[in-house]
Amino acid sequence: MNPYLDLLRDILDNGVEKGDRTGTGTLSVFGRQYRHDLAAGFPLLTTKKLHFRSIANELLWFLRGDTNTRWLKDNGVSIWDEWATESGDLGPIYGAQWTAWPTDDGPVNQIDYVVETLRNNPDSRRILFHGWNVGFLPDEAMTPQDNVRAGRMALPPCHLLYQFYVAGGRLSSQLYIRSSDSFLGLPYNTASLALLTHLLAQQCDLQPGEIIVTTGDSHIYLNHLEQVRTQLAREPRPLPTLHLRRRPATIYDYSFEDFEVRGYDPHPPIPAPVAV
Ligand SMILES: Nc1nc(=O)c2c([nH]1)NC[C@@H]1CN(c3ccc(C(=O)N[C@@H](CCC(=O)O)C(=O)O)cc3)CN21
Numbered sequence: 001m002n003p004y005l006d007l008l009r010d011i012l013d014n015g016v017e018k019g020d021r022t023g024t025g026t027l028s029v030f031g032r033q034y035r036h037d038l039a040a041g042f043p044l045l046t047t048k049k050l051h052f053r054s055i056a057n058e059l060l061w062f063l064r065g066d067t068n069t070r071w072l073k074d075n076g077v078s079i080w081d082e083w084a085t086e087s088g089d090l091g092p093i094y095g096a097q098w099t100a101w102p103t104d105d106g107p108v109n110q111i112d113y114v115v116e117t118l119r120n121n122p123d124s125r126r127i128l129f130h131g132w133n134v135g136f137l138p139d140e141a142m143t144p145q146d147n148v149r150a151g152r153m154a155l156p157p158c159h160l161l162y163q164f165y166v167a168g169g170r171l172s173s174q175l176y177i178r179s180s181d182s183f184l185g186l187p188y189n190t191a192s193l194a195l196l197t198h199l200l201a202q203q204c205d206l207q208p209g210e211i212i213v214t215t216g217d218s219h220i221y222l223n224h225l226e227q228v229r230t231q232l233a234r235e236p237r238p239l240p241t242l243h244l245r246r247r248p249a250t251i252y253d254y255s256f257e258d259f260e261v262r263g264y265d266p267h268p269p270i271p272a273p274v275a276v
């Protein structure tokens with residue numbers, strides 16, 4: 001994943017110091033893009049160990065339409081805890097908008113639409129789903145928990161627009177991330193996009209193609225600078241590969257045990273505080 005490391009270098013070299021909602025401070029650049037051909041391997045960082053269990057279970061949790069941390073906790077994932085209420089609620093975040101976007105005519109499952117369109121009209125230029133539901137955005141002046149209690153999202157979506165493209169029997173995906181915590185969040189978002197592309201490809205009898213990640217406010221938090229330098233001093237290793245152990249009946253029926261990552265030999269993890 002050299003393009004990812006290039007982005008970190010770009011932010012260190014060209015980033016402007018900016019304040020942010022969390023009070024941490026960032027180095028930030030605006031509008032960047034990288035791509036990765038899934039035929040070249042699964043994009044899990046090798047320059048630090050990533051917790052694939054968290055990444056995969058978070059995606060399965062989105063696909064369940066779940067917005068409470070209970071299921072995540074039961075499956076060993078704690079990455080959403082800081083934003084949840086005492087009862088684990090996060091408001092109508094990703095899973096709710098992906099699978100049950102509310103309309104006057106009832107909830108719309110955008111994932112069903114994507115699967116059906118990939119199967120029946122793969123040349124369509126309208127194969128996308130979106131998370132930015134303006135009716136439920138939080139008030140930036142209130143805490144995530146107070147927003148949830150008011151019926152709003154704990155955080156507005158960061159990875160918010162997923163578009164799909166089929167050519168030559170290959171499925172490619174592009175994701176727009178409006179705000180990207182490039183040290184902690186972006187490796188998760190990239191691997192998650194790759195995994196979703198593998199699942200959709202399997203369900204729709206396609207081969208995984210390219211993933212393209214486009215980032216808006218692309219930042220490194222000031223308390224991640226040491227960690228970024230440590231990571232950039234490491235030599236990347238060969239990428240692992242992903243194998244799907246079975247083909248479940250629908251996109252909603254995968255479980256973590258269906259995923260096998262082969263040949264993952266990363267450098268050690270690099271702990272970093274998450275900005276809340
Ligand atoms: N500041 C910030 N950055 C994010 O990336 C982020 C948020 N907030 N809020 C919502 C979600 C939660 N996400 C997170 C939160 C924590 C980690 C994190 O601490 N990762 C550690 C390992 C922790 C684990 O897997 O248990 C890492 O070293 O990658 C990653 C993504 C992504 N999102």
Ligand SMILES: O=c1ccn([C@H]2C[C@H](O)[C@@H](COP(=O)(O)O)O2)c(=O)[nH]1
Nearest residue numbers: 021156158159179180181185186189
């Ligand atoms: O999937 C995710 C979720 C969140 N982030 C990061 C991006 C920002 O650093 C914060 C969100 O703060 P805002 O003030 O709402 O932009 O979380 C991410 O990178 N990936």
